[in-house]
Amino acid sequence: MGVSATQSLPRLAAAGAIVLFALLPAAGLPAFYDSFLYLVFFWISLATSWALLSGFAGYFSLGHAAFFGVGTYTTATLTTQLGMNFLPTVPIAAAMAALLGVGIGAVVFRMKRLRGELFALLTLAVTFVVATIILNTPIDGGAGVFMSAVPLPHILPTATGTIYMLGFIMCVLTLGIAWSVVHSRLGMGLFAIHDDEDVAEAKGVPTFRYKLAAFGLSAGIAGAVGGIHAMYVGFLTVAGTFELSVPLYVVLMSVLGGARHWLGPAVGATFITALLYAFISGGEAMVGRAIVGLILIVAILWLPEGVLPAIKQWLKRRRRLARPETRAAVVPVVPPAAQPIKDRSLLEVRGVTKRFGGLQALDGVDLDVRASEILGLVGPNGSGKTTLINAISGFYPLTSGSIRIDGVEIGQTPAHEIARRGVARTYQIPRPFANMSVLDNVSLCATFGGPARSRAEIRDEAMHWIVFTGLDGKEEALPAGLNLHERKFLELARALAARPKLLLLDEVLSGLNPAEIDNAIRLVRAIRAQGATIVFVEHLMRAVVELSDRVAVLNEGKLFALGAPREVMRDPRVVSIYLGKAYAA
Amino acid sequence: MPSATLLGQALISGVLAGGMYGLLGLGLSLSWGLLRLVNLSHFALAFLAAYLTYELGTNYHVAPWWSAAMVVPAMFAIGLLQHWLFDKFRVNELASLLITFSFAIILEVAIQLYWTADYRRFETHYSTLSIKAGPFYIPVLELVLCTVAGVLAWGTWLWLRRTYVGKALRAAAEDADIAAAYGVDHKKLAYLLSGLGAAYAGVAGTFIALIATLAPAQIWTWLGVVFAVVIIGRLGNPLGALFAGFLIGASESLAMAVFSPAWAPVVSFSVLIAILLWNPEWA
């Protein structure tokens, strides 16, 4: 079977399924199946829209009922109180819900601590507030909204058929959106945010904008779904619309199916909806509910990542047994001759100060780094080396002072912008994106850090650096499957894939054995040979002396000494701060 | 403008009603803050305890304090059992929420199967007693509830603080290896804490039986407000949960006294939103 056939098979299946479901109402099945499938579509759309933000980016929300409810009541109000036609209210419902989502996001996403349970609780609180407002204003007022006088458009001859079709279109749209998000920069960025938001930002992902976009999409879809559902339910009450079980079931469905996969929530939603309908008869309703609970517990305990990822894993293992992995050939890296150091300063640091409360971490640091230079940055623990790296890469805004790259001020620029201006960094303790393969880790950095390129080019670029750092053969591995040495090199590969002008290395050698250190030093030389400018923080003096063109010594947040490596290292003042006064004397 | 008597009385009723939020929040806050487990079934356990208290009291004429002596240890055991499951499957925060949600559904059904969905009321001659203090009335049962909640919260707080158990557990929640450096067997402690959390649900249940009328679906009515309380009181802080309970109870009650009572639910959640936006480091 050729490559094109394996790729087009899922597309054919998807197209076939769409056509089949679109024609289903014509099959003359009893109307109940229209309704039942509508409810399946309804839950698929809701669960998938939840996953856009909460599954992909890891911002776990318990407030999905708020967006759904806002959509429901938007359609209800516009049709019953203002006499609008039903269909045009659906996009308005989506817009209102999206507005609420973006509004919440614009406030909340600026606060780094509001993640995890706090975000979940905040969204839950918003749900209660929105519900109470609707209950106590003429939007509902407590009397409920009766939709029976609102005519349903004649998409299909029967009412159930029309509702089915609306739900189906919404479902296809939602899955289409989820699919294209997953296969776009946005999705890649969201997955990175899920794993490590700070690193994502440093690698060039505009995290704030991406989160807002995901929240807007997620809430907007929920709003549109709510608008359609208003017509299905027919009589709306606040208690019934803003029910706590809505967000809980949505979360259950997404997690059960696999919240990080575009199709996962759909699998979970189909499974749970069918399960809830399996026990509807009068005699077994109660016991049935308990059985549903039990099945859910078992499923979550045994498949914590979700059904779909588990199936994918299993298929992958089978495929690997079936045929050995073949890899694309990669051009080996031949380091050219070293580039001469230019006179031009690439990085200009002027009077940089950074305070954390009472702690003066950087105190008026001035430093120039010339293009194609390797600058070693040393100093005792707590002297401000990593803080300086963090300040240059934009992790912290400066208290005062200025930092320029190629003459452009970046002192207050967000980290992802700095990354795009050609600054890349590594972390002392490697911080790979834990749920992405080595290849995806590197590709992400090439996508967001480097110049715009095609997907294939990015893959080639990423493979190039994977081979360059000796990680070939591991590109499909998850970071958890690498040892420390390999993870350090993955850090390097990620930084290099962005094709940086300025590379900031934070203790790449710590924790490596002598052979690995030699290997790493060779790598840094090869990087330099390609023309990058490097600032590296290091404790290992041998490496500092071997690699640096100049060495800068930081002490207590100030620039203490600057010059050629051997001279600086012999300076008694430097020795004294490093080894203590007694040693120097 | 409402009179001073009305406002004072609303404040008293609200603070005392808030004691129940605090008591329910106590166990939830401990397991959430210190074990990173969100136990949605906490409310179901409290209602199971309440139904047991009702059953023992109504059919066997056991006084609630005696039935508490049986019910609370039983809840402790259920807590241990739950924790065994979490421990064995290394359940994370999100999974714990979903598993305990499912567990709460099962408990709800179990309660409905045995006691039916119809309302159950444990009638006692002291359920509506109150003390007169000037123009105000202080309901006795709620006062006892607040005292018990206060003793439990304060005792737990002292235990966590004085013995460094709290620090060890907090560290364990972050990194189990580092926690080992404290020289504390955090696994055993986690079991103890899960048991305690469920036992506190048992205590809350005893009071629910005395104060409220029982129906299976009521398991879910406390969820939102108690969640707000444990966050406002800072996760893992038992005294915080109690005082947050008082705060929310009082502010809801004052809102009901001054505005239309139907607006009251906005209060607790607005306080939560305001606190999180004002100081995200809070919880």
Added chain:
Amino acid sequence: MQHRTGVWRRRRVLTGLAGAGFAMAVGAPAIVRAVPSGKPVRVGGTLSLTGFLAQTAVIHKIAAEMMVEDINSRNGFLGRPVEYVLLDDQSKPDVARSLYEKLITVDKVDLIQGPYATAPILAAMGVAQRYGKVMIQSSMGIPKLQTYDMAFPATPFGPEPDKTYPNVLLDMMASFPTPPKTIVVLTSKFPSAQFMAQGMREQSEKRGVKVLLYLEYESGNRDFGAIAARVKEANADFLWVGSLGLESNQLLESLRKLDYTPKNHFHLYPAPGPLALSPDGDKALCSTFLEPDEPFMSRPGMKKFAAQYTERATKANLPYTIIDAQACGMISEWQILEAGVNGAKSLDDKAIAAWLKKNPVDTVYGTVRFDGPFNHGTALQLVKQVQNKAWKVVWPKEFAAPGVKLIAS
């Protein structure tokens, strides 16, 4: 009555959906079956057996099963036995809608019966309307929402209970030795309760009873301390509470804790058992349509129903086993359906509806008619009072049990 068990109950309808390749399992309904002669007439309906409306579903289920047996012990429907196909709508209107579609289009039941509570009823009514089915429902307190011309109320609210019933109450109040001059109206923000509360406020003002306080609280409100303090401070001659379930108990207990007993107090739709048995419930007034006393016990079948209900409620472990207006609503539903089928001599929905519109039906609620607006007839909503821990009808006087008098203070 016997439940089909074993293989029957486990029967699954499997519907393969070829392309998508998934199958869904839909449980077959529990079937109540009688001693048959001929092919059974299947009557389908849902009740909220699980979820937050479940308290009342048990009562309705018992009453419905009683009625199916009762009908089968006579002639069944047109000589054929009646089978009740009961599904669980989980207290959710969207589920109720789909299940009525299942009953009508998949199970192909001959007739349907309405579910309980406003939202599921309206969801089911939409389906009934699309398929032209007669739907009789017992518990929708806002008649104007019943816009389908083949939907019939089993409970005689009358077309405008928000106008008529407050006047029944105001007439009663006027008969007190010292007629109340002031009133406090409290209500749950539950559609049917709020609807009546607004009517009570309007009618009171019209008739010169001063409304000192009108308050709405969230349905499912937890703490009534502050509301009780406001009620106490207003200290009106009459307290009107638009309560559901346990809200009245909670309010009265909170009032007791403030050492305040309202002079006269009325409750709209409370759970009857807990209020009657509560020490604070003494002399509480409440809306009703009948109680198991004279003159109602003389209505045909009522004695038997009352005894049977108590027996079955006890067996089902219900705490309050006396038949009440809830259960009677379901009884009335079946009596009306039976009369319609027999009257029209047909199972055809149109024929049944046409007959019902023209003819009065004798039910446990008395003679009901469907000739007014929204298919409602005469309003027959009464007032009952807790006396010695039991509910007694006290107003209008002609419905009061012999020797029972309205106690006012």
